[in-house]
Amino acid sequence: MRATVKDGLGVFHPQGFLDGVSGTAFLSIEDIEATLKLNVDMVLVSLKKVIFFNRNGLDPFIKLFQKVRSNNHLIVGFCDYDHKKYDTIMKFYKDELMFSLFKTHEIAALFTTSFKNKSKNLLIYSDDKSQRAAMAIELHDAGHNPIVAQTKKEFEEKAKNKELYDLIIEDTFLGQMGQKVATRVTGNAIIYTVSSFLDAEIGNTFNIAYHNNSLNVGFRLFIFDAYKVVSMNVHALNFFSKLASSAAEYNATICFVGMTFEKTPLTFKETLEDSGIMFFDQMDDILGDKELLKELGASSAAAIKNKRVLNKKIVTETSNFIEATVATIEMMTNSKAIKEAVKMNQIEIKEREDKIASSIGFYGDIDGMVILVFPQGIAKTACELLIGEKTDDQELILDTLAELVNIVGGKVKTLLSDEGISVDITLPRTYPNIESLFDVAEGKKGIQVDLKFNDDKFLFFLTR
Amino acid sequence: MITQEKIDSFIAKIPPSPKALRETIVALNAGELPKAARAAEQDRALSSYLKHLVNKPIYGFTREVEEISQIFGILGVARSQQAVYSYMLTLLSPDKWQLFKLNKNTFHDLQAELAVSWNKILKHLNINDKEIESAISLLPASIIVSEALFNEKIQDITLLRTTHDIDLNTILKRLCNMDLFDICERIAQKWEMDDKIAKIIQSASGIKPSEDEQINTLGKWMHLLLFFTLSKPQYIEAGLNDFIDFQIDFVADIYEEFATVMEIA
Structure with missing residues (x-):
């Protein structure tokens, strides 16, 4: 079940x-x-x-x-x-x-x-x-x-x-409550929850592979919900400082919310601020402030030091990725796909109007990212099957699109595991327009496949 | 995508086709048990199925029953008809089930359990109608059709379900505009069953109640019986429990009575 x-x-x-x-x-x-x-x-x-x-x-x-x-x-x-x-x-x-x-x-x-x-x-x-x-x-x-x-x-x-x-x-009973470093996505911000005493153990409980891949996929805002943190020691301080400097390479922001410094030296806060971490009293100070959220979450063509190139292993698996994508979208839209062009270069989108996009990262034996660019029409049709009704709500379409890409990701995972390649997938990220996609993907080299579903052009891009 | 034509072609494959079987059904419809038994004996697969079926422990016969005429005699017209419908289904049931983890044995058990309990309920409700007694065999029939339809898209459906919480019946509805109960109705038409059978079946979905009180009551009993049966471990493991959405409020007022009839502690 x-x-x-x-x-x-x-x-x-x-x-x-x-x-x-x-x-x-x-x-x-x-x-x-x-x-x-x-x-x-x-x-x-x-x-x-x-x-x-x-x-x-x-x-x-x-x-x-x-x-x-x-x-x-x-x-x-x-x-x-x-x-x-x-x-x-x-x-x-x-x-x-x-x-x-x-x-x-x-x-x-x-x-x-x-x-x-x-x-x-x-x-x-x-x-x-x-x-x-x-x-x-x-x-x-x-x-x-x-x-x-x-x-x-x-x-x-x-x-x-x-x-x-x-x-x-009423009629409610609390058994013993548990705590862990949780991950949750609000809009395009990822929220981690930390609690009680932050010490060397954070290095074990924090899922660093997940975090790194989220960075790679284009998430730019990471919020630590620290309302329940009692204190932090020097090991945790080092951990978060390092995390902040690696985030800086991606132009990403790390925030702490609700952290009190009653039992933690105030100098720690200064050290963390020096390494680029921002502190807020309330979650609403960030999530409620749409302007600030946009500013922190949007990435300005990040100066990523290590630009990664496709390797042979990924190129060999391209057909699996395309097959998974095409099959899923064909099923969702009840239309047939025609492959128009395949090229290996930087992502290129000719008509930028009325397009939305989504990306999902994968990591493990091989790593990289799949970007799908949908015309609004295809996205809407595909979403109808999942939601069960027609909708024009942009946010709902983006959410459902994320789910659709998640299905593609799941399918790729299955196809690869059939060949003995084990990968995990990140959460899907969505982009309401091509400009926001280019903030993350511009300049990346990869394999681009142009597909045609009925009269709609659809783009598949595989990169690292 | 699954089209209307495809569904119709699956339903079209549902028997009756073999001559002996057809003669058996005609004789049973006319209430002529000895004639039906003679016809059934000509079809060895049918007679062997009937022997196997009635000797299942759930039928509760102390001694093994071997003669077809004896079997029809014990079962009576309505239950014999029901047994023959069940046999027709086995002709259609797949050799290897893929989406639902069933096999020939568990499928036969499902047929038998539904049939025996349904008869118990009808007896309790004082209903003596051979068409209504046979109505219960439509549910296993539509499970077969659904399995066949889903098999076309099995990987996509499995994936869809791992990422999104949709019951299979809803997927069926969205993919081909018909749900399990609509398929039942189509089969009822194919088997030329009375109109009221289709209405009972639709009412048994729990979401399309009938205005006719008797039909609605039968729908409630069938809905609850379905979930009573699908709560058995072999059917949960087969993936049938979450096939359709259990409408608990729909059956709330008959639950106590049902528990008594089914002897639920």
Whole structure:
């Protein structure tokens, strides 16, 4: 079974009846591992479409939860249930409840590091006092305004004024919460979450290969969400200074948000600022300021020192890349592709109007980047299949396009692995126009293939 | 892309075709069991299938049943008809399943489990209608058609599903403008079943409720039975559980009654 992944939540959706026989069949450790690769903050099982469950049906999930929690320090548990199901689970597990319960997945999302849901007015009630406090602290930390009802009566009174709250939280239980360096993308900025004590361990927990490849693909703004950082030592200081200087080569910006220097020497902040890191108090100071975001995220034709050239290994694999791209887009648009021209040079786009683009990087046994330039028309048609309806919303089209490129990336990965070549793929990056693409790709040498879908020209570019 | 013509060509492949089989069905439709048994005996594959089917533990016969006339006698007209429809499906079922991890055995089990439980439900609801009894065989039939359609695009579909959460039924709908239940309806027409069967099947989707109360109730029972059966490990592993979207609210009011009939603890 696959999980849906959104806002840092990986949610599995079993359907029907969960008993001792079926429980083990729904979810395997491989399913969970596949979800973990998508950098989630939480792994949850939704009970929305489960009409019947007994303890034997839930136990296999609990066993898997335990593994995930101890190995990956993630939040695990169930979500999307009614009061009756909540009561039943509480009765089943009473004192051994090590997992979390969220009445809805929207409530669960409030507890992730996702800042899309920031500043919500929330009414909280639990009959367990320490639960009430724990929820309030976590939600406050995540940037919300929790209001705690101390008694059931007070809760019912307050809950009458529904319009005062964005969400009302009850029938929710926090098991032990986990922490990790998470990755999340907002617009074209990548957000990493760091917490507690930053020391030499950051060198192990931070995914440097992922970061480097994100730089290579064209991401230019990296934000460290450091609200929960208690202190930083000299090893971590060195690590971040180095990270900042390597980012500078790409003209990229690294920011720290919410970091306090109560238990960290203030000189560290100066050192980090000298190496180019910027500090902000609130995430909204960056993400809410569209002008600043644009300025930091947009790359001005970066002076990349080591311009990389295509090597023979990648050139040999070109046909795989093209095949994957063409097959996916043919399926999505129901049209046939005709190859018009293949050349090896710098990227060249004759008609720049009404085009959008997306890129995805790959790294491992071979590394590089695929850029796809779509006419708006093809992009819209391709997106229709994924969204299920026609749309003119540019942001939605770009998001869906990113997903489409992700599919291409996945396909390339499969095709290459058939030949014994193992690669990982980065998150896709999108470009609303050709100018923004050229900020990243201009001057890069690569293989360009011009394709024609019906009457639309489509461009494929493979580079490093 | 999967076209309407392609779907029709798959459905067109659904029997009846062999003469003996056709005679069996005609005789069963006329309610002439001995004549049907004589016709069925001529088709060795059919008679062997019937013996294999009714001797499955789920049918609960203590002694092995061997004679076709005996089998039809025990089953009665409606259930015999249902068994013959099931056989027709096995003619169509693929040798090697690709998208759904099924094989001949698990597919037969699925047919048998759905059929036996459906009969139990109809008995509980006091419904004695051979067409309605046979309606349940349409679901496995459309699973076969869907498998065949999906096989055309298996890699793309697998990839699409790894990156985007769409149930297969929705993919089917978007790719060829027909979902599992529409395919059932098309097969019902092909088998010249009563109009109400198509309506029950559509109502069993849980998203297209019927205005006719009896049809809607049968739709609810069929929807819940489908998920009861598809929650068994072999069908979850086969990938059938998330084929369609379970409409839990649609069946909420019959759940208690269903649990009693199915003896769910």
